[in-house]
Amino acid sequence: MKQAELIPHLFRTEYRKIVSVLCKLFGIDHIEIAEDIASDTFLLASELWGLKGLPENPTAWLYLVAKNKTRDYLKRNSLFAQSISKDLKHNSTISEEIEIDLSVKNINDSQLAMIFVVCHPCNPAEARIGLALNLLCGFGIDEIANAFLTNKEVIYKRLQRAKEKLRTEKIKIEQPTLSEIDDRLPTVLMILYLLFNEGYYSSSQDITLRKDLCFEAMRLAYLLIENEQTNKPFANALLSLMCFHSSRFDARLSQNGETILYQDQDTSLWDQGLITKGEYFLDQASRGNKISKYHLEAGIAYWHTIRTDTKEKWENILQLYNQLLLIEYSPIAALNRTYALAKANGKKEAIIEAEKINLTDNHLYHSLLGDLYTDVDNAKAILHLQTALALTRSTADKMLISNRILECRKKEQQLGKP
């Protein structure tokens, strides 16, 4: 790996480790100091490595510098040292003797503890996603604002408020107990799921950023699976789902960030490696006796990795959507279920069902009806597509829909000819 790529790469993988270990050491009241020390370490790395070349073991170098910076900080700021020494688990008040443990085990334990802190239900979901990106993925305010399509101040305030909330609630940074894991794992998984979706379905044009969000969510999900206590079927189902979805990342977006519909994708761009991983985690996920929405969505995603359209494929997708809707309603699941219904049971039945769904202010609803009416009643198809066109805000979607209207017009003209 070249130096220019190495620092961002290490930043992604090592920043969270350093922050987690230091946060666990300092306690929730001093997260910012942990963040500052980790950031300073990387700043120094980019300055020094540029001048002197790479150290022999860059990761070890980062850990050593982070340790020294922490010791320096404690030494320099004796007042601070006194105030946090109460929080430190070590009895020693002499800063030099404080053990800064960057062993693999403590890094893992600290990261796991931090995931549970960051996803603590005392904060609203969007704040939790922001905190995860900030503390666990090393995303700056700018990047988070870009991902959420909002401005920096909003994100800055959101993060400050969320960190303050963790402090006032006195959330402890510690390894969750087994019973806490069972209680709180669902909210952790939900945050990782939302984080992934933020990248996958975002209307942001920044493809690299969107991919990063997805891969960060996957890294965090993988962290849960690497840990024995959190390696639960639900977590495996979630990671499986993420693998299947991200296998199509390169196929579903054009160079300009426009969405390419599933049926129009170049399947040679599907990532077989990720599909195989998805299958492995789905297999692991099936070892429990409970079924979650992640299992069902992973199942649906699995069937989508099979290229050929068969009756079996769409029948399975339809039944998985039926089950998913029984667990939890969502407009998108209702629409996708109706698409699967058309594929499995025919357009006639699907049109009747689609009209019952009645999501008239949703452009995807009209887009679906446009699709179902194509070749059945092209005039109606055009009407629905025009409504969809008026309702959508994304330029990429507008272009897609306009093309479909043109196709329908052609079909109608051909049929009109004697």
Added chain:
Amino acid sequence: MKDFLLIYRTDYNNMPKNPSPEQMQATTKRWMDWIGGIAAQNHLTDRGNSLIPSGKVLKADNVIADGPYTEIKECILGYSIVKADSIENATELAKGCPIFAVGGNVEVREIRVI
């Protein structure tokens, strides 16, 4: 939105005796597609359950009878709970229920919460 209980009844004699796995699968599909359709309209509160045919009926003076009366025409097969604005809309949801295919009916009752 109010909750309504859908009670599925039919004559057990109309049900296929010893259905093949394919028949059973087809029946499951019909029910899942139908209830999935209600869920897709966001009108499902509880998918409910189906009932095992045999049971007991306890009467006054602790008289226990084998029941329910599978010989009668209208035996309860199962139930679901849907949500709707009115009894008319709830009844509309019951249309297309697979119970009709075996000569049954759906009773729609508003649930009064106590």
